[in-house]
Structures are given as structure tokens and as C-alpha cells.
Amino acid sequence: MKVEQIYTGCLAQGAYYIESAGEAIIIDPLRETKPYLDKLEETGAKLKYIFESHFHADFVSGHLDLAKATGATIVYGPMAEPAYDIYSAKDGEVLKLGDVTMTVLHTPGHTMESSTFLLKDASGKDYAIFTGDTLFLGDVGRPDLAIKQGEVTKEDLAGHLFDSLREKIMPLADDVIVYPAHGAGSACGKNLSKETFGLLGDQKKLNYALRADMTREEFIREVTAGLTPAPQYFAKNAMMNKGGYESFSEVLSHGDRPLTPEAFEAIAESEEALVLDTRDRYEFAKMHIPNSIFIGIDGQFAPWVGALIIDIKQPILIVAPEGREEEVVTRLARVGYDNTLGFLDGGLKAWADSGRETDRIEDITAEEFAGRVKNEEVNHILDTRTPSEFLSEHLLAAENFPLDYINNNFAKLDRDETYYLQCGSGYRSLIAASILRARGFSHLVNVQGGWGAVKETDLPKSDFLCPTKMSQEIIDAAVEAVV
Template sequence: MKILFLSLLAFGIFPLTNGFQFNQLLKHAEMKEVSIIQFEDDGLAHFSYAIQVGNEMILVDPGRNPQQYYDHASSKGAKIVGVIETHPHADFVSSHLEIHQTTGATIYISMLAGVDYPHKTFDEGDVIKLSNNIRLKAINTPGHSPDGISIIVEENGKDVAVFTGDTLFIGDVGRPDLRESDGDLMATRIELAKKMYDSTREKLMVLDDEVIVYPAHGAGSLCGKAISDKTSSTIGAEKLTNYALQEMTKEAFVELLLEDQPFIPKYFPYNVELNINGAPAYQTSKDKVSRLEKNEKIDSGIVVVDSRNQEQFKKSHIQGAVNIMNGAKFETWLGSIVPPRSNYYLVAESEESLDKLISKTAKIGYEPFIKGAFVYDEKGGEKMEIFDQQAFDSNREAFTVIDIRTTGEVSKEKVFKNAINIPLSELMERTDEIPTDKPVVVHCGTGYRSAIGSSIIQNELKNVKVLDMGSDVKDYIK
């Protein structure tokens, strides 16, 4: 470990343990005084950063739980003196305000964000001097949001790295359609797409090819449509390989950027608002969640989010429950199915799982809406019939097939010719479009989403047999 630490330190980067993945060794730019750590949250495909020079540390786009940053700073004998927000995020809740209140660190954010909490504006021409040789320089890079900034790391007068927030990703750029009606600053998707063209061409692509690119998101984030699974890159590599940075007119760029963007989860506008105002303290807010007795008898008419695996759910569950399994995308689907500020019950198979799930809800600011959280293991609850693949294959016409994948996925490959496509993100509002004269079979691409979708349909279509195809769908995908 010591040898690895020393070999990476010369490049300003080294591994972080305790469950946080770190980017691979980059041999693009040598940084002798500054060290940069990348934290990764797999569930939200979110990257945050710690920049250290001497015994001072500045964070970039921190996630909801600040403890990971406190622990890291303590382990390095550093004091957190600043937090930079590249923009008010839509897909996760930041801990910038809590970190300021706990450590006294200065929050830096664009004046265009219009925030009211204590901060210093950080816009084009503004500089944070970390030593005689290290400076952080702000550049305004609107496109994903009107108030987006990127931060250039300058060492000995040379630009060596850039934190691009949601403006430039690896293999992609940020989507321009999330800020049309939220926050103090509003813009249409077309206007923002045009600004993205200018930001990439006039601000980022003019940097040296060797400059390392550190984005705020990786593959799986809904803030872009084609983000690479790489965790960092260089300006030169992106100019060669990123579809959005190729030579084209602004009009062609706008058309290309706007097509095939993923759906917008219900919680995105709420998170923008929460980040503009500043979220409450993470642990304090989690501690307020009401923990109920096992198999608690609960109020009807309130959504029950059952996080257990689909086999347990099908055998016995609370009437009206929605089966959002505790997986890699739990937070995203919770915030896509349950509207912000709507109360819900949270159910798990164990107290340990419940603890982890409450932490996941806090990432998107949904912990205050939990009416009660409890363990469920009753045997005599509601049931779902198991999908019989042989019966389905023997007479497919006897079933109504609902494909809950996105329209983009369906356009690339339709699994069943006569399937009705209702994307999962729209399903709660569109169940009345489903015919009720036959048993209904629900499928997605792997089996995770179909567990959610089939439970939603069962709740709405009381007198229809609803079957979750689950992972059997893989037998039909070419």
C-alpha cells in the first residue's frame, strides 16, 4: 500500500478505501503539490472530490453524507476550508450547507444560482488561491443548467485538471432539459442546448489536451444519455471520442443533444429546490424517521414501498405495496414512483437492511416523507402468481404483454411484437390504458423493473391476473 500511495501521489491521486471506489491511475498530467481524491456513489453514479494542498482541503459537489469527507480529511491531517458546488444538483442532495455549519468551510457557487445561504460567489475570473503555486479558477459553463460552472486546477501557471460538474461527462455532455421550471433561474432546453455548444467549444475544448477531466457523474446517471463507464479522461481524449464534441453546426448539435434523452424522475425538481435552499443535517434528519414494530398494522391509502426481493414479495406482502427492491437503483426508482412530499411506508426484511435503505432515501431527500419504517416477514399477506414460461410460450396470444422499458430501449429492440409499451416512470398514471380481458404479463430488460411494474399494475387492476416475467425475459432478448 505504501508503494502504491507514493507512486500515485506524484500524480496527485491515490486510492481511497472504506468502500469508495477510486479512479484508475492517470498518467496525463503531473501534479506535485495538489492531491485529488474521487469518491464514487454507485447508486446514483455520482462523483465528488477532495482537493488537498498542504493541510487545507476543498470539496467539490459533495454527496448527502458528509462523514466520509470528515473521515478523509482527518486521516490526512487536513481541514476542510471550502465546498464548491458546480450547480444546484437535480439527482442528489448535497451536504454543502451542513459542512459549512459544522466546519466553517466557505461555500462557493455561481451568483446565478440565487442561493440565500452563506456563500461566496464563484464565477468567471474568480480564483481560490491554495498556495503560491496552486489556484482554482472558475469558468461559467452553462448548458446542463443556467448556473453551471467548471473549476480549473492551475499548478505553476499551467492548467492540469478541470472539474466539469454536469457540463462535460466522459463520452457525453449534460442534458439540457432539467431546469425549465425550477429554481430562481429558468431556461428552455433549446436555449440551454445552445449554451452547452458554446461552453464546450469556447471554454472546455480550448484547454490543453493533457488537462484531466473530472466529471460529477459516470455511467448510469440520468443527467446524460451516453456517459462512459470511465471515471476520468482528458480534454484531448474527449475531443477525439466524445460524440458531442465532434465538429458540427450549433443547430445540428442542439438536435443531436435533445434526442433520446432519458426520462426525468419526479424527484429531480425537488432536489434542485432543496439544494438551492440547503438540506438539513444528514444524521439528524435520518434519526427523525419513525421506526415501527415488526409487521406493524398501518394506515391504508398510503404507499408502501417494499424493498424485499421479488420472491419474498410474491409469497406475502402488504396490500397495495410496491416492490422496489433494494438494489443499485433503489433511490432513482423510489424518486421516480413516489412523488416528492408524498408520505410512504418503508418495508425491509431486516433492521440492517432498513438502516441502509433509510440512508439511500436521504441521498435524494426523501427521508422526511417516511411515515414509518419497519421489518415485514408475515406469511399470510397478499400474494402474486408466479410467471409460467411454458404456459406463456404455448399460447402468447392469451396474454396481454406490457413492456415497461423506456421508449428508447423499445425502439432499439422490441422483444414481443404485440406488446404495449408503457415506460415504468409513467406507469402509475397510465394503468387505465391496459386491457383487462386477459392475464397481464409485465417485462423489462432484466427483471428488476418488472417487479416494480407488476406490483403497481396488480394494485390498480384488482380483478386481473398480473404476472411478472422477471429474469425470464433474458431468454427472449437477442
């Protein structure tokens, strides 16, 4: 028996490859199928099943393309009713894979169709559970993503989750390995561990949601507390996973094509396409196409695209680091942004050499920023970190302006004022600056290195606010204030 976790850091997502006696299962695959097909060719195994733990909201799964390419059967647990053919397994049903078995455990709560898959080895011993978004390390799946007005509330789903954990998962032995669908960085939970797998016994001791003495009411209260609004693309991805989508090969064919500056500009105008610049942030600040938006490929690229580009069908033109154009198209498609129309061949150099206009954003060091603060040259500081980050430590003069909610809040700003933007490192603040710049804000200054660098300057410590303890009520109030 072979079990391999295939972890994708940008999405904090774990897919799984299980093989026994020449047969294989893949659980929760990403959109692009080539890595899985390459693995099957390498091992010579036949893909028997593609297991889906639920209708994912934070990425578009590759189950449809993978099934078409291999003939494997797509398996969901009870209550899944997609628009394509699947095998709908019953609760407790056992499916055989070579010398081992997989038992389907219906574990509603994150969503109603959520299931956990229990792998038993050749001797029949419980070996591992693949929990999807039901159980993470350190947390459980948020119960507010599948609520239906007038039908089911987040409290209803939290109650189902309590029952699922206590009846299906916690009775299993402590030495069972937990393989979740996500780790730290995912918006599918509140406090996920940086570890990507662990023992169930450790979770029974350390995970707040698995406390043995926890009442149902306490569980519902704690699991639903402090939930920030889900990224707007989540519901759209869930619908794609349920209803079907364009083949990834088709997405790649029209997205990964080189365009001359002339063609690039013509398509941008005729299709009202968004120009998405994914290069290094320092390069973008120095020179970029006017009205383009920066989301760097080397940051949390796909989640920020999903959070900030409201229309999932938005036509997109790409400016990418040389040689990484296909990667950009792929990572956009992972979160459902399939309407990519090509990339700028030759990059910004080709654009500038053609005589076309360029723009820039002032980008200063933390030391220069500190000097301007001391000289009283700075009137408006926008801290683009999350409310909890901001409350933990920030400049007294700063205003919390979270990047997550920029589309809600930019209208509060004055286009005639100068704004200094900072975050934790300079990445999120430059994304915010690019969005504001594209919306007509001309007086913007990004602070390189963000808060981490500003703290190391010689600004008086009296200029900092450093609370020692934050209650959940304070954090919730701060989130409500900026949403």
C-alpha cells in the same frame, strides 16, 4: 496534492476530495456527511471550501450540513442565488488551496449557474477540470432541466452550452483530466460513458458534442434531439438544493427507528403512509404486505423512487433487508424523500407471525412463460423496458409499457385481464407489478430473468422482432407514444 473521486453507483454520481498542504476542497458532496467528515479526521486536513457545480436536480447535495459541521465556505460560480450564504465566485476567479489553485470557469448551458473548476498543480500547470454536468465522458449535460416558460428554452441553453464548451473547455490541453459529476446510468445526459474520468484529448476525438467542425446550429439540434422527459423529482431536488432542507441527522432520527407490526400498521393508516418494500425481488414476490410497493435496494433504487413516487413529501414506511434499514433511509434522503417514519422491526416474518394478512405476485421462470405462450395461454404481455430497448428487440406479441411512465399509462389497462410483465432482468417488471397490484390489478404474472432469459428459451425466432437499425425519429416517436 491528492485528488480522490468518491463515486456512488446507485446515482452514477461522482463527488471529489482534493487536498493540498493540509487544506481540502469537496466538490458536489452527497447528502450524508459522515464519509467526508471521517476522511477529514483521517487525514487531519481542514475543509476550506465546498464547491457546488450547479443546483443539482438528480440528488440533494450535502453542502449545507457539511458547511455547518466544518465551517467551510460554500462556493458557487456566477448567477447562483440560493436562499443561504455562499461565496459567489466570479468567472475566472482563482481560489487558493494549500500549494495549488482552483479557477472558477462559468460554463452555463446545462443550467445558467453551471460552473467548471480548473485545478492547477503547484507548478501552475493545468491538471484537471471538474465539469459537473457541463461535460461528461461521451456526452454533455442535457439543456432542458432549467428552462423557464417565456424566459429561456432548451435551445437557448444548448446555445450557451456550445459557447461554454468552445470558449472555456476545448481550448485546454489534451492531457487535462476530465472529472464529471456523472457516468453511465444518470438521467442528466443521453449517452454517458461507463468510464468515470478520462483525458480531455480523448473527448475531443470521441465525444460527438466536441466535434471541431460542428456548427452552433448542428450542436443545438443534436444535443436537444431524443430527450425523454426528465424524472419528475428533478425539479423538486433542484429547489431543495437552492432553498435548503432538513438536516440529514434529523431525517435519520425519525426514519431509522424500529416499529412493531402493531405500530407499523397504525402509522400506515393514520399517516396514509406508503409501505415501501426494498427486499430481494424473489422474497417480495413470495410474500409482502398488501398494497406495498417494491423497489429493491440492490437495483437502481434512488432513481426509481424519484421517478415513481410522485409526492416527495409522501410519508413512507420501510420494509428492508435486515441490517440495511439505515442505508434505505439514507438513499431515500439522497433524492429528497425525507418523510420516512420508521421500519418494520423483524421484517415480514414478524408481520406474518402477528397474524396479519400478506399478499404475493405470481413469479414464473422464462421457460414456464414460453410454455404458456406456445399453449396460447398468454394474451397480454407488458414489456416494461424503455422504448429504445423495446425497439431494439422484443416479442412480437408484447406491448411496450415502460416503467418510467407507468403513472401516465396504467389507466389504459383492464383490471379483468391477465398481464404478463417482463423487462431486461425481472427487476423493473416486478416494480411495475407491485404498483399495478396496489392499484387493484389482481391478475399479474412476472417473468423471472426478463427478456434476457426469454431469448434463451425455445420460443420460435419468428416470435421475435429484431430491427437492425433505429433512427432517432423512430425512437422519438416511440417515446412520444408512451409518455
